[in-house]
Amino acid sequence: MGAELNKRLFSAADNLRSKMDASEYKNYLLGLIFYKYLSDKLLEKVVELADESLDEFDTPDKQLNLYKELLKDEDTKDDLIATLVDTLGFDIEPKYLFNVLANQAKQNVFQLNDLNKAFIDLSTKHDQFSGLFDDVDLQSKKLGSDDQQRNVTITEVLKKINDVNLVGHDGDVIGDAYEFLIGQFASEAGKKAGEFYTPHMISDMMAQIVAVGQEDKRLFSVFDPTMGSGSLMLNVRNYLKHPDSIKYHGQELNTTTFNLAKMNLILHGVDKEDIRLRNGDTLNRDWPTDEPYTFDSVLMNPPYSAKWSADNTFLDDSRFNKYGKLAPKSKADFAFLLHGYYHLKETGTMAIVLPHGVLFRGAAEGVIRKKLLEDGSIYAVIGMPANLFFGTSIPTTVIILKKNRSARDVLFIDASKEFVKEKNQNKLTKGNIDKVLSTYVKREDVEKYAHVASFEEIKENDYNLNIPRYVDTFEEEEPIDIEEVSKEIVNLNKEIEKTEKEFLLMLDELAVNENTKALIEATKEVFR
Incomplete structure (x- = not known):
C-alpha cells in the first residue's frame, strides 16, 4: 500500500x-x-x-x-x-x-x-x-x-x-x-535540497549506532541541532523498545526546513508534548540552555565546511572553551561537532556526518582533534562511499563520539567500497549497513575493512585520522606470467597473419574490372 x-x-x-x-x-x-x-x-x-x-x-x-x-x-x-x-x-x-x-x-x-x-x-x-x-x-x-x-x-x-x-x-x-x-x-532539486535531507540508509545506520546499548531505556531523548526534515531523529524510534516515550529536541536555521521537520514529526504521530524544536542559528547562540540540555543521543548532518563568525568571544563559550582553538571561519565542521558533543549525556552516543578533511586538516582543526583524542572522545570513524548525498559527490565520514571513556582507542571502518552503483547516485544496501553495524559492535580488526587503533598508534601518526593510515585496502594485482603472455602474443600474430591472407584472397576474387583491380592493388599495398 x-x-x-x-x-x-x-x-x-x-x-x-x-x-x-x-x-x-x-x-x-x-x-x-x-x-x-x-x-x-x-x-x-x-x-x-x-x-x-x-x-x-x-x-x-x-x-x-x-x-x-x-x-x-x-x-x-x-x-x-x-x-x-x-x-x-x-x-x-x-x-x-x-x-x-x-x-x-x-x-x-x-x-x-x-x-x-x-x-x-x-x-x-x-x-x-x-x-x-x-x-x-x-x-x-x-x-x-x-x-x-x-x-x-x-x-x-x-x-x-x-x-x-x-x-x-x-x-x-x-x-x-x-x-x-x-x-x-x-x-530533483539537487544541491538546494542537501540542506534538509539525509538519505534514508545513512540515517538508518546512524540511528542504529546511537541506539546500541540503549535499546531498553524507558525514557529516551534525541537531539539534532541541524535537523533538516527531522528524519535522523525519527529513525531512532525504529531501534528502541519504547518508541512512544522518545523526546525529540531539534534546531534548524532555515525556516522552511524547520516547518518541514515540525510537519514530519506530527505526521509520524509524535505528540506535541514530546516535541521541542527551535528555529535559529545553532552556532551563534547555544540552545538549549535550560534543562534538559544533555541527551541520550545526538545525531547530526550539518552543512559541510560552512562559514561561521569564529569570533574570539566563543573561546569563553562552554561548548568550545576546553579545546584551545576555534574551528576556522571558513570551515565550521568542528564547531558543529563540539556543539553536539557538549549536549551529549555522559552515557550517550553521538553520530555526525562530516567531510573527510576533519580527519587530517591541521592548524586549529588539528589542535581540536588532538584534544578530542586525548580525552578519548572519538570512539569510531567510519569512511562512507562517495556520491551518497544529494547535491555533493564527496565521500563523507561518520564520526561516533562518547563521553567518560577510560580507553582512548579508535575503531576505523572503511566502508567506502561497499555500495551499489545506481544511475545518479550510489546507494547503501541493508547488507552494507549490517556489515558496518556488526563490525561496530564487535569492535575487532577485519582485514582490509576495519582496525582498532591504539592511542599510541594514533599519536605516532601525529593525531591524523585519515582512514588509509589505519585500514589497508590495497589489493595486490596478480603476478603476470611473462612466458604465458609471450605465447599469447605469438599465437595472436599467427591469427593476424592467417586473417590477412584470407582477406587478400577475397580481394583477388573481387577483381572483376580495371577500376576495381586498381583499387584492390592499392588496398593490398597497405597489407604488404
Missing part, C-alpha cells in the same frame, strides 16, 4: 512541476498534504468521540455531516471542540476542512482566499502550527499570472490530493510517504 500511496502523492505534483522547480513546489504539495492529513484526522476523531463506527462513516463526506450535526447541538458543541483540542491539539471549523475545499474544487467554485483563511485560522488558533503554511504562497506569480490562473492551478492539485487516503493507514505510513516525497524533491 505504501508504494501505491507514494505513487499517487507524487503524481499530484504534476500540475506544479512545469511551473517551478522542486525546491519550490515541495512547499505547496507538502503543505497541502499536511493540511489534508489534519482535516481527515479530525473527522476520524469526531466519529470516535461520537461512539460511531468508521465502517458506517467510511467517507470524509459522511464524517463531515456527522461533525456538522454534532456542532448544531449547543449543549455539546463546546465540549466536542474542547475534547478535539485536548486529544488532537487542534480543531478546524467545517467550512475550512480539506474535503469541503476539495469538493468546491470539483464543482469549480473553489476560491484561493478560502484556503488562505483556513491556513490563517489554524495557525493563529494553535501555536504549534504558527508559520507552518507561510511557504504555501497562494499569491505567487508562478502559480499563474492572475488570480483566476492561480485558482485553476490549486484547484487541480486539491482534486488530485483529495483522492488519496491519508488516515486509512497508521501515522507512520503517511509519515513515511511524506519522507519519500521529501527524498524525491531532494533528488
Whole structure:
C-alpha cells in the first residue's frame, strides 16, 4: 500500500512541476498534504468521540455531516471542540476542512482566499502550527499570472490530493510517504535540497549506532541541532523498545526546513508534548540552555565546511572553551561537532556526518582533534562511499563520539567500497549497513575493512585520522606470467597473419574490372 500511496502523492505534483522547480513546489504539495492529513484526522476523531463506527462513516463526506450535526447541538458543541483540542491539539471549523475545499474544487467554485483563511485560522488558533503554511504562497506569480490562473492551478492539485487516503493507514505510513516525497524533491532539486535531507540508509545506520546499548531505556531523548526534515531523529524510534516515550529536541536555521521537520514529526504521530524544536542559528547562540540540555543521543548532518563568525568571544563559550582553538571561519565542521558533543549525556552516543578533511586538516582543526583524542572522545570513524548525498559527490565520514571513556582507542571502518552503483547516485544496501553495524559492535580488526587503533598508534601518526593510515585496502594485482603472455602474443600474430591472407584472397576474387583491380592493388599495398 505504501508504494501505491507514494505513487499517487507524487503524481499530484504534476500540475506544479512545469511551473517551478522542486525546491519550490515541495512547499505547496507538502503543505497541502499536511493540511489534508489534519482535516481527515479530525473527522476520524469526531466519529470516535461520537461512539460511531468508521465502517458506517467510511467517507470524509459522511464524517463531515456527522461533525456538522454534532456542532448544531449547543449543549455539546463546546465540549466536542474542547475534547478535539485536548486529544488532537487542534480543531478546524467545517467550512475550512480539506474535503469541503476539495469538493468546491470539483464543482469549480473553489476560491484561493478560502484556503488562505483556513491556513490563517489554524495557525493563529494553535501555536504549534504558527508559520507552518507561510511557504504555501497562494499569491505567487508562478502559480499563474492572475488570480483566476492561480485558482485553476490549486484547484487541480486539491482534486488530485483529495483522492488519496491519508488516515486509512497508521501515522507512520503517511509519515513515511511524506519522507519519500521529501527524498524525491531532494533528488530533483539537487544541491538546494542537501540542506534538509539525509538519505534514508545513512540515517538508518546512524540511528542504529546511537541506539546500541540503549535499546531498553524507558525514557529516551534525541537531539539534532541541524535537523533538516527531522528524519535522523525519527529513525531512532525504529531501534528502541519504547518508541512512544522518545523526546525529540531539534534546531534548524532555515525556516522552511524547520516547518518541514515540525510537519514530519506530527505526521509520524509524535505528540506535541514530546516535541521541542527551535528555529535559529545553532552556532551563534547555544540552545538549549535550560534543562534538559544533555541527551541520550545526538545525531547530526550539518552543512559541510560552512562559514561561521569564529569570533574570539566563543573561546569563553562552554561548548568550545576546553579545546584551545576555534574551528576556522571558513570551515565550521568542528564547531558543529563540539556543539553536539557538549549536549551529549555522559552515557550517550553521538553520530555526525562530516567531510573527510576533519580527519587530517591541521592548524586549529588539528589542535581540536588532538584534544578530542586525548580525552578519548572519538570512539569510531567510519569512511562512507562517495556520491551518497544529494547535491555533493564527496565521500563523507561518520564520526561516533562518547563521553567518560577510560580507553582512548579508535575503531576505523572503511566502508567506502561497499555500495551499489545506481544511475545518479550510489546507494547503501541493508547488507552494507549490517556489515558496518556488526563490525561496530564487535569492535575487532577485519582485514582490509576495519582496525582498532591504539592511542599510541594514533599519536605516532601525529593525531591524523585519515582512514588509509589505519585500514589497508590495497589489493595486490596478480603476478603476470611473462612466458604465458609471450605465447599469447605469438599465437595472436599467427591469427593476424592467417586473417590477412584470407582477406587478400577475397580481394583477388573481387577483381572483376580495371577500376576495381586498381583499387584492390592499392588496398593490398597497405597489407604488404
